[in-house]
Amino acid sequence: MSPRAFRLAVWWLLALLLAAGFATLGRWQLARMHEKQAMLAAAAQAQDHAHPQPLLLASDPGRALDYDWAVGSGRIANLTLWLDNQQRGGRVGVRMYCVLLPDDGVQALLVDAGWWPLAGDRTLPVFGCPAGAGQAVRGLLASPPSEGLAHGAALAQQGDGRWLASRMDLPEIARALSLPTGIAPRVLRLDPQREHADAGAMLAPGERDLDILPNTLTPERHLGYAVQWFGLALTVLVVALVLTFRTKKKKI
Structure with a gap:
Protein backbone atom coordinates (compact mmCIF):
# COMPACT_ATOMS: atom_id res chain seq x y z
CA MET A 1 0.00 0.00 0.00
CA SER A 2 1.32 3.43 -0.97
CA PRO A 3 1.73 6.16 1.69
CA ARG A 4 -1.12 8.12 0.09
CA ALA A 5 -3.46 5.13 0.18
CA PHE A 6 -2.45 4.46 3.77
CA ARG A 7 -3.32 8.04 4.75
CA LEU A 8 -6.67 7.72 3.02
CA ALA A 9 -7.41 4.51 4.89
CA VAL A 10 -6.54 6.18 8.21
CA TRP A 11 -8.73 9.20 7.38
CA TRP A 12 -11.69 6.97 6.58
CA LEU A 13 -11.18 4.86 9.69
CA LEU A 14 -11.21 7.98 11.86
CA ALA A 15 -14.13 9.43 9.94
CA LEU A 16 -16.21 6.29 10.33
CA LEU A 17 -15.41 6.07 14.05
CA LEU A 18 -16.40 9.70 14.58
CA ALA A 19 -19.55 9.38 12.49
CA ALA A 20 -20.57 6.23 14.33
CA GLY A 21 -20.00 7.96 17.68
CA PHE A 22 -22.05 11.01 16.68
CA ALA A 23 -24.82 8.78 15.29
CA THR A 24 -24.90 6.80 18.54
CA LEU A 25 -25.36 10.01 20.51
CA GLY A 26 -28.12 11.03 18.10
CA ARG A 27 -29.93 7.72 18.57
CA TRP A 28 -29.63 8.11 22.35
CA GLN A 29 -31.21 11.56 22.16
CA LEU A 30 -34.05 10.14 20.04
CA ALA A 31 -34.59 7.35 22.58
CA ARG A 32 -34.79 9.92 25.38
CA MET A 33 -37.25 11.93 23.30
CA HIS A 34 -39.54 8.92 22.83
CA GLU A 35 -39.20 8.00 26.51
CA LYS A 36 -40.26 11.44 27.67
CA GLN A 37 -43.07 11.62 25.14
CA ALA A 38 -44.39 8.34 26.58
CA MET A 39 -44.10 9.77 30.11
CA LEU A 40 -46.07 12.88 29.16
CA ALA A 41 -48.75 10.82 27.43
CA ALA A 42 -49.09 8.46 30.41
CA ALA A 43 -49.34 11.36 32.86
CA ALA A 44 -51.99 13.07 30.72
CA GLN A 45 -53.98 9.87 30.46
CA ALA A 46 -53.78 9.31 34.22
CA GLN A 47 -55.41 12.63 34.98
CA GLU A 195 -55.07 25.76 45.23
CA HIS A 196 -56.77 26.53 48.52
CA ALA A 197 -59.16 23.63 48.98
CA ASP A 198 -56.98 20.68 49.94
CA ALA A 199 -55.40 20.22 53.34
CA GLY A 200 -56.55 23.52 54.78
CA ALA A 201 -54.01 26.30 54.25
CA MET A 202 -51.21 23.89 53.33
CA LEU A 203 -50.92 25.17 49.80
CA ALA A 204 -50.86 28.92 50.05
CA PRO A 205 -48.92 30.69 48.71
CA GLY A 206 -46.74 28.06 47.00
CA GLU A 207 -47.01 27.61 43.23
CA ARG A 208 -48.28 24.22 42.08
CA ASP A 209 -48.20 22.36 38.79
CA LEU A 210 -48.26 18.83 37.41
CA ASP A 211 -45.11 19.20 35.33
CA ILE A 212 -43.44 15.78 35.38
CA LEU A 213 -40.29 17.01 33.62
CA PRO A 214 -39.13 19.86 35.84
CA ASN A 215 -35.50 20.94 35.65
CA THR A 216 -34.87 18.64 32.69
CA LEU A 217 -34.93 18.64 28.89
CA THR A 218 -38.21 18.49 26.97
CA PRO A 219 -38.77 16.01 24.11
CA GLU A 220 -38.35 18.88 21.65
CA ARG A 221 -34.93 19.72 23.06
CA HIS A 222 -33.85 16.08 22.77
CA LEU A 223 -34.98 16.09 19.12
CA GLY A 224 -32.95 19.23 18.50
CA TYR A 225 -29.83 17.67 19.99
CA ALA A 226 -30.42 14.49 17.98
CA VAL A 227 -30.53 16.51 14.75
CA GLN A 228 -27.27 18.21 15.72
CA TRP A 229 -25.50 14.90 16.39
CA PHE A 230 -26.74 13.37 13.13
CA GLY A 231 -25.68 16.55 11.34
CA LEU A 232 -22.17 16.22 12.76
CA ALA A 233 -22.02 12.58 11.64
CA LEU A 234 -23.02 13.60 8.12
CA THR A 235 -20.52 16.47 8.12
CA VAL A 236 -17.66 14.12 9.03
CA LEU A 237 -18.53 11.81 6.14
CA VAL A 238 -18.81 14.71 3.69
CA VAL A 239 -15.41 16.04 4.76
CA ALA A 240 -13.91 12.58 4.32
CA LEU A 241 -15.38 12.34 0.81
CA VAL A 242 -14.04 15.78 -0.12
CA LEU A 243 -10.55 14.93 1.12
CA THR A 244 -10.63 11.65 -0.78
CA PHE A 245 -11.74 13.36 -3.97
CA ARG A 246 -9.02 16.03 -3.70
CA THR A 247 -6.33 13.43 -3.00
CA LYS A 248 -7.31 11.35 -6.04
CA LYS A 249 -7.51 14.47 -8.20
CA LYS A 250 -3.97 15.48 -7.23
CA LYS A 251 -2.78 11.98 -8.05
CA ILE A 252 -4.24 12.26 -11.52
Missing part, protein backbone atom coordinates in the same frame (compact mmCIF):
# COMPACT_ATOMS: atom_id res chain seq x y z
CA ASP A 48 -58.87 11.12 34.82
CA HIS A 49 -60.75 13.03 37.51
CA ALA A 50 -63.82 10.85 37.05
CA HIS A 51 -62.09 7.66 38.21
CA PRO A 52 -59.71 8.55 41.05
CA GLN A 53 -57.62 5.82 42.66
CA PRO A 54 -56.90 5.33 46.39
CA LEU A 55 -53.70 6.73 47.89
CA LEU A 56 -52.74 3.17 48.78
CA LEU A 57 -51.47 2.72 45.21
CA ALA A 58 -48.57 5.03 46.01
CA SER A 59 -46.96 2.21 48.02
CA ASP A 60 -47.13 -0.33 45.19
CA PRO A 61 -43.48 -0.89 44.07
CA GLY A 62 -44.75 -2.38 40.82
CA ARG A 63 -46.22 1.00 39.85
CA ALA A 64 -43.30 3.14 41.01
CA LEU A 65 -42.82 4.56 37.50
CA ASP A 66 -46.53 4.85 36.63
CA TYR A 67 -49.04 7.67 37.02
CA ASP A 68 -52.40 7.61 38.78
CA TRP A 69 -54.93 10.24 39.72
CA ALA A 70 -55.64 9.66 43.41
CA VAL A 71 -57.90 10.99 46.13
CA GLY A 72 -57.78 10.33 49.85
CA SER A 73 -57.25 11.71 53.31
CA GLY A 74 -54.96 11.29 56.27
CA ARG A 75 -52.95 13.00 58.96
CA ILE A 76 -50.27 15.56 58.18
CA ALA A 77 -47.13 15.08 60.30
CA ASN A 78 -45.70 18.05 62.18
CA LEU A 79 -42.73 18.60 59.88
CA THR A 80 -41.86 20.25 56.58
CA LEU A 81 -39.40 19.02 53.98
CA TRP A 82 -37.91 21.52 51.52
CA LEU A 83 -36.26 20.17 48.36
CA ASP A 84 -33.43 22.49 47.30
CA ASN A 85 -32.30 23.58 43.81
CA GLN A 86 -35.72 23.58 42.15
CA GLN A 87 -36.13 25.98 39.24
CA ARG A 88 -39.39 27.36 37.91
CA GLY A 89 -39.64 29.85 35.07
CA GLY A 90 -35.94 30.60 35.32
CA ARG A 91 -36.20 31.38 39.03
CA VAL A 92 -34.38 29.48 41.77
CA GLY A 93 -36.37 28.11 44.65
CA VAL A 94 -37.39 25.17 46.78
CA ARG A 95 -40.28 22.73 46.66
CA MET A 96 -42.24 22.02 49.81
CA TYR A 97 -43.20 18.48 50.78
CA CYS A 98 -45.50 17.45 53.58
CA VAL A 99 -45.60 13.98 55.10
CA LEU A 100 -49.09 12.49 54.93
CA LEU A 101 -50.02 9.37 56.89
CA PRO A 102 -52.92 8.11 54.73
CA ASP A 103 -56.05 6.66 56.30
CA ASP A 104 -55.99 3.79 53.78
CA GLY A 105 -52.30 2.90 53.83
CA VAL A 106 -49.42 1.89 56.05
CA GLN A 107 -46.61 3.88 54.45
CA ALA A 108 -46.10 7.60 54.74
CA LEU A 109 -46.68 9.57 51.56
CA LEU A 110 -44.79 12.69 50.51
CA VAL A 111 -47.16 15.39 49.26
CA ASP A 112 -45.78 18.00 46.88
CA ALA A 113 -47.35 21.18 48.22
CA GLY A 114 -45.83 23.59 45.72
CA TRP A 115 -42.80 25.61 44.71
CA TRP A 116 -41.48 28.64 46.58
CA PRO A 117 -38.90 31.21 45.42
CA LEU A 118 -35.73 31.81 47.41
CA ALA A 119 -34.26 35.22 48.09
CA GLY A 120 -30.57 35.96 47.62
CA ASP A 121 -29.81 35.10 51.25
CA ARG A 122 -31.39 31.65 50.70
CA THR A 123 -33.63 32.01 53.73
CA LEU A 124 -36.28 29.29 53.70
CA PRO A 125 -39.95 30.36 53.74
CA VAL A 126 -41.44 30.61 57.21
CA PHE A 127 -44.54 28.76 56.10
CA GLY A 128 -44.81 25.06 56.93
CA CYS A 129 -47.09 22.04 56.67
CA PRO A 130 -50.11 22.25 59.01
CA ALA A 131 -50.18 19.21 61.28
CA GLY A 132 -53.48 17.53 61.87
CA ALA A 133 -55.81 14.70 60.95
CA GLY A 134 -58.66 14.63 58.47
CA GLN A 135 -56.73 16.35 55.68
CA ALA A 136 -58.31 15.67 52.27
CA VAL A 137 -55.99 15.65 49.27
CA ARG A 138 -56.14 14.84 45.59
CA GLY A 139 -53.64 14.92 42.76
CA LEU A 140 -51.28 12.95 40.57
CA LEU A 141 -49.23 10.07 41.95
CA ALA A 142 -45.85 10.23 40.23
CA SER A 143 -42.20 9.40 40.75
CA PRO A 144 -40.29 11.83 42.97
CA PRO A 145 -37.71 14.15 41.40
CA SER A 146 -34.57 12.37 40.27
CA GLU A 147 -31.83 12.12 42.89
CA GLY A 148 -29.14 13.25 40.47
CA LEU A 149 -25.52 12.94 41.58
CA ALA A 150 -25.19 11.93 45.23
CA HIS A 151 -22.86 14.29 47.04
CA GLY A 152 -22.84 14.69 50.81
CA ALA A 153 -25.80 14.16 53.12
CA ALA A 154 -29.21 14.16 51.47
CA LEU A 155 -30.94 15.83 54.42
CA ALA A 156 -30.15 18.50 56.99
CA GLN A 157 -32.33 19.58 59.89
CA GLN A 158 -33.19 23.27 60.05
CA GLY A 159 -34.99 23.23 63.41
CA ASP A 160 -38.67 23.30 64.43
CA GLY A 161 -39.56 20.25 62.34
CA ARG A 162 -38.10 21.77 59.16
CA TRP A 163 -35.69 19.86 56.94
CA LEU A 164 -33.75 20.80 53.81
CA ALA A 165 -33.06 18.04 51.27
CA SER A 166 -30.48 18.25 48.51
CA ARG A 167 -31.99 15.22 46.75
CA MET A 168 -34.88 12.79 47.10
CA ASP A 169 -33.18 9.86 48.83
CA LEU A 170 -36.35 8.23 50.18
CA PRO A 171 -34.71 5.63 52.46
CA GLU A 172 -32.47 8.26 54.05
CA ILE A 173 -35.40 10.65 54.45
CA ALA A 174 -37.47 7.91 56.10
CA ARG A 175 -34.66 7.21 58.58
CA ALA A 176 -34.11 10.88 59.38
CA LEU A 177 -37.82 11.51 59.92
CA SER A 178 -38.22 8.33 62.02
CA LEU A 179 -40.79 6.73 59.72
CA PRO A 180 -40.60 3.02 60.58
CA THR A 181 -42.72 1.87 57.65
CA GLY A 182 -40.71 3.92 55.16
CA ILE A 183 -41.98 6.28 52.48
CA ALA A 184 -44.08 5.32 49.47
CA PRO A 185 -42.04 5.21 46.23
CA ARG A 186 -44.36 7.76 44.61
CA VAL A 187 -45.28 11.28 45.71
CA LEU A 188 -48.61 13.05 45.38
CA ARG A 189 -48.50 16.13 43.14
CA LEU A 190 -51.43 18.17 44.42
CA ASP A 191 -54.11 19.30 41.99
CA PRO A 192 -53.34 22.87 40.80
CA GLN A 193 -57.07 23.38 40.17
CA ARG A 194 -57.72 23.43 43.91
Whole structure:
Protein backbone atom coordinates (compact mmCIF):
# COMPACT_ATOMS: atom_id res chain seq x y z
CA MET A 1 0.00 0.00 0.00
CA SER A 2 1.32 3.43 -0.97
CA PRO A 3 1.73 6.16 1.69
CA ARG A 4 -1.12 8.12 0.09
CA ALA A 5 -3.46 5.13 0.18
CA PHE A 6 -2.45 4.46 3.77
CA ARG A 7 -3.32 8.04 4.75
CA LEU A 8 -6.67 7.72 3.02
CA ALA A 9 -7.41 4.51 4.89
CA VAL A 10 -6.54 6.18 8.21
CA TRP A 11 -8.73 9.20 7.38
CA TRP A 12 -11.69 6.97 6.58
CA LEU A 13 -11.18 4.86 9.69
CA LEU A 14 -11.21 7.98 11.86
CA ALA A 15 -14.13 9.43 9.94
CA LEU A 16 -16.21 6.29 10.33
CA LEU A 17 -15.41 6.07 14.05
CA LEU A 18 -16.40 9.70 14.58
CA ALA A 19 -19.55 9.38 12.49
CA ALA A 20 -20.57 6.23 14.33
CA GLY A 21 -20.00 7.96 17.68
CA PHE A 22 -22.05 11.01 16.68
CA ALA A 23 -24.82 8.78 15.29
CA THR A 24 -24.90 6.80 18.54
CA LEU A 25 -25.36 10.01 20.51
CA GLY A 26 -28.12 11.03 18.10
CA ARG A 27 -29.93 7.72 18.57
CA TRP A 28 -29.63 8.11 22.35
CA GLN A 29 -31.21 11.56 22.16
CA LEU A 30 -34.05 10.14 20.04
CA ALA A 31 -34.59 7.35 22.58
CA ARG A 32 -34.79 9.92 25.38
CA MET A 33 -37.25 11.93 23.30
CA HIS A 34 -39.54 8.92 22.83
CA GLU A 35 -39.20 8.00 26.51
CA LYS A 36 -40.26 11.44 27.67
CA GLN A 37 -43.07 11.62 25.14
CA ALA A 38 -44.39 8.34 26.58
CA MET A 39 -44.10 9.77 30.11
CA LEU A 40 -46.07 12.88 29.16
CA ALA A 41 -48.75 10.82 27.43
CA ALA A 42 -49.09 8.46 30.41
CA ALA A 43 -49.34 11.36 32.86
CA ALA A 44 -51.99 13.07 30.72
CA GLN A 45 -53.98 9.87 30.46
CA ALA A 46 -53.78 9.31 34.22
CA GLN A 47 -55.41 12.63 34.98
CA ASP A 48 -58.87 11.12 34.82
CA HIS A 49 -60.75 13.03 37.51
CA ALA A 50 -63.82 10.85 37.05
CA HIS A 51 -62.09 7.66 38.21
CA PRO A 52 -59.71 8.55 41.05
CA GLN A 53 -57.62 5.82 42.66
CA PRO A 54 -56.90 5.33 46.39
CA LEU A 55 -53.70 6.73 47.89
CA LEU A 56 -52.74 3.17 48.78
CA LEU A 57 -51.47 2.72 45.21
CA ALA A 58 -48.57 5.03 46.01
CA SER A 59 -46.96 2.21 48.02
CA ASP A 60 -47.13 -0.33 45.19
CA PRO A 61 -43.48 -0.89 44.07
CA GLY A 62 -44.75 -2.38 40.82
CA ARG A 63 -46.22 1.00 39.85
CA ALA A 64 -43.30 3.14 41.01
CA LEU A 65 -42.82 4.56 37.50
CA ASP A 66 -46.53 4.85 36.63
CA TYR A 67 -49.04 7.67 37.02
CA ASP A 68 -52.40 7.61 38.78
CA TRP A 69 -54.93 10.24 39.72
CA ALA A 70 -55.64 9.66 43.41
CA VAL A 71 -57.90 10.99 46.13
CA GLY A 72 -57.78 10.33 49.85
CA SER A 73 -57.25 11.71 53.31
CA GLY A 74 -54.96 11.29 56.27
CA ARG A 75 -52.95 13.00 58.96
CA ILE A 76 -50.27 15.56 58.18
CA ALA A 77 -47.13 15.08 60.30
CA ASN A 78 -45.70 18.05 62.18
CA LEU A 79 -42.73 18.60 59.88
CA THR A 80 -41.86 20.25 56.58
CA LEU A 81 -39.40 19.02 53.98
CA TRP A 82 -37.91 21.52 51.52
CA LEU A 83 -36.26 20.17 48.36
CA ASP A 84 -33.43 22.49 47.30
CA ASN A 85 -32.30 23.58 43.81
CA GLN A 86 -35.72 23.58 42.15
CA GLN A 87 -36.13 25.98 39.24
CA ARG A 88 -39.39 27.36 37.91
CA GLY A 89 -39.64 29.85 35.07
CA GLY A 90 -35.94 30.60 35.32
CA ARG A 91 -36.20 31.38 39.03
CA VAL A 92 -34.38 29.48 41.77
CA GLY A 93 -36.37 28.11 44.65
CA VAL A 94 -37.39 25.17 46.78
CA ARG A 95 -40.28 22.73 46.66
CA MET A 96 -42.24 22.02 49.81
CA TYR A 97 -43.20 18.48 50.78
CA CYS A 98 -45.50 17.45 53.58
CA VAL A 99 -45.60 13.98 55.10
CA LEU A 100 -49.09 12.49 54.93
CA LEU A 101 -50.02 9.37 56.89
CA PRO A 102 -52.92 8.11 54.73
CA ASP A 103 -56.05 6.66 56.30
CA ASP A 104 -55.99 3.79 53.78
CA GLY A 105 -52.30 2.90 53.83
CA VAL A 106 -49.42 1.89 56.05
CA GLN A 107 -46.61 3.88 54.45
CA ALA A 108 -46.10 7.60 54.74
CA LEU A 109 -46.68 9.57 51.56
CA LEU A 110 -44.79 12.69 50.51
CA VAL A 111 -47.16 15.39 49.26
CA ASP A 112 -45.78 18.00 46.88
CA ALA A 113 -47.35 21.18 48.22
CA GLY A 114 -45.83 23.59 45.72
CA TRP A 115 -42.80 25.61 44.71
CA TRP A 116 -41.48 28.64 46.58
CA PRO A 117 -38.90 31.21 45.42
CA LEU A 118 -35.73 31.81 47.41
CA ALA A 119 -34.26 35.22 48.09
CA GLY A 120 -30.57 35.96 47.62
CA ASP A 121 -29.81 35.10 51.25
CA ARG A 122 -31.39 31.65 50.70
CA THR A 123 -33.63 32.01 53.73
CA LEU A 124 -36.28 29.29 53.70
CA PRO A 125 -39.95 30.36 53.74
CA VAL A 126 -41.44 30.61 57.21
CA PHE A 127 -44.54 28.76 56.10
CA GLY A 128 -44.81 25.06 56.93
CA CYS A 129 -47.09 22.04 56.67
CA PRO A 130 -50.11 22.25 59.01
CA ALA A 131 -50.18 19.21 61.28
CA GLY A 132 -53.48 17.53 61.87
CA ALA A 133 -55.81 14.70 60.95
CA GLY A 134 -58.66 14.63 58.47
CA GLN A 135 -56.73 16.35 55.68
CA ALA A 136 -58.31 15.67 52.27
CA VAL A 137 -55.99 15.65 49.27
CA ARG A 138 -56.14 14.84 45.59
CA GLY A 139 -53.64 14.92 42.76
CA LEU A 140 -51.28 12.95 40.57
CA LEU A 141 -49.23 10.07 41.95
CA ALA A 142 -45.85 10.23 40.23
CA SER A 143 -42.20 9.40 40.75
CA PRO A 144 -40.29 11.83 42.97
CA PRO A 145 -37.71 14.15 41.40
CA SER A 146 -34.57 12.37 40.27
CA GLU A 147 -31.83 12.12 42.89
CA GLY A 148 -29.14 13.25 40.47
CA LEU A 149 -25.52 12.94 41.58
CA ALA A 150 -25.19 11.93 45.23
CA HIS A 151 -22.86 14.29 47.04
CA GLY A 152 -22.84 14.69 50.81
CA ALA A 153 -25.80 14.16 53.12
CA ALA A 154 -29.21 14.16 51.47
CA LEU A 155 -30.94 15.83 54.42
CA ALA A 156 -30.15 18.50 56.99
CA GLN A 157 -32.33 19.58 59.89
CA GLN A 158 -33.19 23.27 60.05
CA GLY A 159 -34.99 23.23 63.41
CA ASP A 160 -38.67 23.30 64.43
CA GLY A 161 -39.56 20.25 62.34
CA ARG A 162 -38.10 21.77 59.16
CA TRP A 163 -35.69 19.86 56.94
CA LEU A 164 -33.75 20.80 53.81
CA ALA A 165 -33.06 18.04 51.27
CA SER A 166 -30.48 18.25 48.51
CA ARG A 167 -31.99 15.22 46.75
CA MET A 168 -34.88 12.79 47.10
CA ASP A 169 -33.18 9.86 48.83
CA LEU A 170 -36.35 8.23 50.18
CA PRO A 171 -34.71 5.63 52.46
CA GLU A 172 -32.47 8.26 54.05
CA ILE A 173 -35.40 10.65 54.45
CA ALA A 174 -37.47 7.91 56.10
CA ARG A 175 -34.66 7.21 58.58
CA ALA A 176 -34.11 10.88 59.38
CA LEU A 177 -37.82 11.51 59.92
CA SER A 178 -38.22 8.33 62.02
CA LEU A 179 -40.79 6.73 59.72
CA PRO A 180 -40.60 3.02 60.58
CA THR A 181 -42.72 1.87 57.65
CA GLY A 182 -40.71 3.92 55.16
CA ILE A 183 -41.98 6.28 52.48
CA ALA A 184 -44.08 5.32 49.47
CA PRO A 185 -42.04 5.21 46.23
CA ARG A 186 -44.36 7.76 44.61
CA VAL A 187 -45.28 11.28 45.71
CA LEU A 188 -48.61 13.05 45.38
CA ARG A 189 -48.50 16.13 43.14
CA LEU A 190 -51.43 18.17 44.42
CA ASP A 191 -54.11 19.30 41.99
CA PRO A 192 -53.34 22.87 40.80
CA GLN A 193 -57.07 23.38 40.17
CA ARG A 194 -57.72 23.43 43.91
CA GLU A 195 -55.07 25.76 45.23
CA HIS A 196 -56.77 26.53 48.52
CA ALA A 197 -59.16 23.63 48.98
CA ASP A 198 -56.98 20.68 49.94
CA ALA A 199 -55.40 20.22 53.34
CA GLY A 200 -56.55 23.52 54.78
CA ALA A 201 -54.01 26.30 54.25
CA MET A 202 -51.21 23.89 53.33
CA LEU A 203 -50.92 25.17 49.80
CA ALA A 204 -50.86 28.92 50.05
CA PRO A 205 -48.92 30.69 48.71
CA GLY A 206 -46.74 28.06 47.00
CA GLU A 207 -47.01 27.61 43.23
CA ARG A 208 -48.28 24.22 42.08
CA ASP A 209 -48.20 22.36 38.79
CA LEU A 210 -48.26 18.83 37.41
CA ASP A 211 -45.11 19.20 35.33
CA ILE A 212 -43.44 15.78 35.38
CA LEU A 213 -40.29 17.01 33.62
CA PRO A 214 -39.13 19.86 35.84
CA ASN A 215 -35.50 20.94 35.65
CA THR A 216 -34.87 18.64 32.69
CA LEU A 217 -34.93 18.64 28.89
CA THR A 218 -38.21 18.49 26.97
CA PRO A 219 -38.77 16.01 24.11
CA GLU A 220 -38.35 18.88 21.65
CA ARG A 221 -34.93 19.72 23.06
CA HIS A 222 -33.85 16.08 22.77
CA LEU A 223 -34.98 16.09 19.12
CA GLY A 224 -32.95 19.23 18.50
CA TYR A 225 -29.83 17.67 19.99
CA ALA A 226 -30.42 14.49 17.98
CA VAL A 227 -30.53 16.51 14.75
CA GLN A 228 -27.27 18.21 15.72
CA TRP A 229 -25.50 14.90 16.39
CA PHE A 230 -26.74 13.37 13.13
CA GLY A 231 -25.68 16.55 11.34
CA LEU A 232 -22.17 16.22 12.76
CA ALA A 233 -22.02 12.58 11.64
CA LEU A 234 -23.02 13.60 8.12
CA THR A 235 -20.52 16.47 8.12
CA VAL A 236 -17.66 14.12 9.03
CA LEU A 237 -18.53 11.81 6.14
CA VAL A 238 -18.81 14.71 3.69
CA VAL A 239 -15.41 16.04 4.76
CA ALA A 240 -13.91 12.58 4.32
CA LEU A 241 -15.38 12.34 0.81
CA VAL A 242 -14.04 15.78 -0.12
CA LEU A 243 -10.55 14.93 1.12
CA THR A 244 -10.63 11.65 -0.78
CA PHE A 245 -11.74 13.36 -3.97
CA ARG A 246 -9.02 16.03 -3.70
CA THR A 247 -6.33 13.43 -3.00
CA LYS A 248 -7.31 11.35 -6.04
CA LYS A 249 -7.51 14.47 -8.20
CA LYS A 250 -3.97 15.48 -7.23
CA LYS A 251 -2.78 11.98 -8.05
CA ILE A 252 -4.24 12.26 -11.52
